Amino acid sequence: MGADIAAERIERLAELAAAATDEGEFDRSRAYVRLARRLAERHRLSLPREFARSTCDACDVYQRPGVNVRVRVQRGRVIRRCDCGATDRYPYR
Template structure:
């Protein structure tokens, strides 16, 4: 694991902690910084990062705090409570 990947993982951890402390603006800034590092270094962001952050408003998605999670037949539906964006992920 290279330095950019370690930095992205650390920023994801800090974003999670910021949401726990209800500092949503700080969480957004950390997520934006992690995405910028991934773009600059041309490294893919982890799947966990993609699924736990909102693409529209860059907030860390935590169930019942910043996101509503529902299961439907064959998929999981995650709705961001900050901006209302909906993300659907398949599962088997």
């Protein structure tokens, strides 16, 4: 599998993970995220920024605001707190 095909598959897995989260299937979403991360590692690709910031590093679930993650904006940062308790902070302009 080439890098182009792997990148397309990672994008498709991101879509599937988002759909699974919308349906409340968090275990299925977790499986899609883990598979996408493994593909990226195997082919030495970086995950798309939007996908990487929409997943929890601690529990590997795809995050949807209001469903399984709280999003706050504070002093130039976006703070995302997952249901598992993990917190991510990202700067914004």
